[in-house]
Amino acid sequence: MERLKEAVVKFDVDAVKEACNDALQQKIPPYEIVTEGMARGMQIIGEKYEKGEFFLSELIMAGETMKEGMKIIEPYLRAVGKSGKGQVVLGTVEGDLHDIGKNIVASLLRGSGFGVADLGADVPSKKFVEEAEKSNAQIVGMSALLTTTMVKMADTTKALVEAGIRNRLKVILGGAPIDSAYATKIGADAAANDAIDGVSICRKWTGLS
Ligand code: B1M
Numbered sequence: 001m002e003r004l005k006e007a008v009v010k011f012d013v014d015a016v017k018e019a020c021n022d023a024l025q026q027k028i029p030p031y032e033i034v035t036e037g038m039a040r041g042m043q044i045i046g047e048k049y050e051k052g053e054f055f056l057s058e059l060i061m062a063g064e065t066m067k068e069g070m071k072i073i074e075p076y077l078r079a080v081g082k083s084g085k086g087q088v089v090l091g092t093v094e095g096d097l098h099d100i101g102k103n104i105v106a107s108l109l110r111g112s113g114f115g116v117a118d119l120g121a122d123v124p125s126k127k128f129v130e131e132a133e134k135s136n137a138q139i140v141g142m143s144a145l146l147t148t149t150m151v152k153m154a155d156t157t158k159a160l161v162e163a164g165i166r167n168r169l170k171v172i173l174g175g176a177p178i179d180s181a182y183a184t185k186i187g188a189d190a191a192a193n194d195a196i197d198g199v200s201i202c203r204k205w206t207g208l209s
Contacts, residue, residue, distance in 0.1 A: 001033070003015070004037030004038060005038070005040045007065075008038050008066060011062065016038070017068060017072060030077050031108070031195070031196060034070070034104060038069050041066070063100065077104065086206035087114070087138055088114050088116050088138070089117045089135060089141070090117065090141040091120060091128060091142065092120070092122065092143045094122055094125065094149070095146075096121060096146050101145070102175075105143065105195045112203060117131050125156040128142070129156075129159050129165070133165060138206060139170050139205065141171075142172075143174050145176055147177050150177050153182075157188055170190070171190075172191070172201060172202065174191065174195070
């Protein structure tokens with residue numbers, strides 16, 4: 001895990017791939033490879049950015065580096081899934097391009113048997129509503145990593161109310177700046193601390209736990 005973390009911080013894609021494969025061979029659980037390895041590297045990148053040691057270009061390189069590692073880990077995250085146990089509409093809110101955490105949530109949900117309509121990043125409220133109507137979703141999940149974009153979660157929750165479908169579905173929020181107090185404030189049903197927590201909340205809602 002230490003090697004993996006260091007490789008992310010050095011943007012060393014080959015070393016990331018090698019460390020991911022080694023970790024899988026050593027039977028380290030895939031989610032742990034993400035959270036205890038690559039995500040710890042991302043944490044350091046974020047700290048260096050805050051201190052002014054790194055700039056936007058380094059954030060981009062870090063994102064691309066972790067995505068290469070995720071290509072190896074993702075099939076193992078979603079290994080056991082069959083869809084049909086619950087339909088989730090998932091996306092990163094409008095104005096926000098951070099999608100690595102949201103993609104992990106999508107893989108874990110699929111691995112737990114949920115059907116997931118992943119709308120990607122920078123998703124306007126209208127699109128969440130349209131997809132929730134179309135797919136008759138039980139859950140709408142939103143991700144935000146920026147304090148400036150988390151307000152879009154409130155807009156989307158309001159849009160679900162205005163469309164008359166809020167009562168028949170649950171709304172879950174996730175991402176670093178989000179907590180339960182914010183979820184309550186904007187009328188969402190829950191905030192997830194991390195991807196595992198998010199999946200476990202969705203499982204409870206759909207009677208899968
Ligand atoms: Co950005 N960025 N970034 N960035 N970036 C952060 C978020 C930041 C904290 C860095 C810092 O200053 N320390 C900071 C935000 C500050 C703030 O708002 N308070 C920041 C900034 C400022 C910016 C820009 C504004 C920089 C600029 O342009 N000057 C810009 C904004 C662009 C935009 O979105 N409009 C920007 C851009 C980018 C990149 C595009 C270059 C790139 C993202 C690439 C991508 O995602 N495709 C990027 C990156 C890589 C980061 C950091 C370094 C890493 C994020 C990450 O992927 N973490 C990040 C620093 C950090 O987080 N420490 C930072 C790993 C990932 C596994 O964790 O996403 O938290 P996370 O997901 C977790 C949980 O949060 C949870 O589960 C996941 C796994 O446990 N979760 C959910 C997430 N969504 C969930 C949904 C759920 C449930 C759980 O249910 C629905």
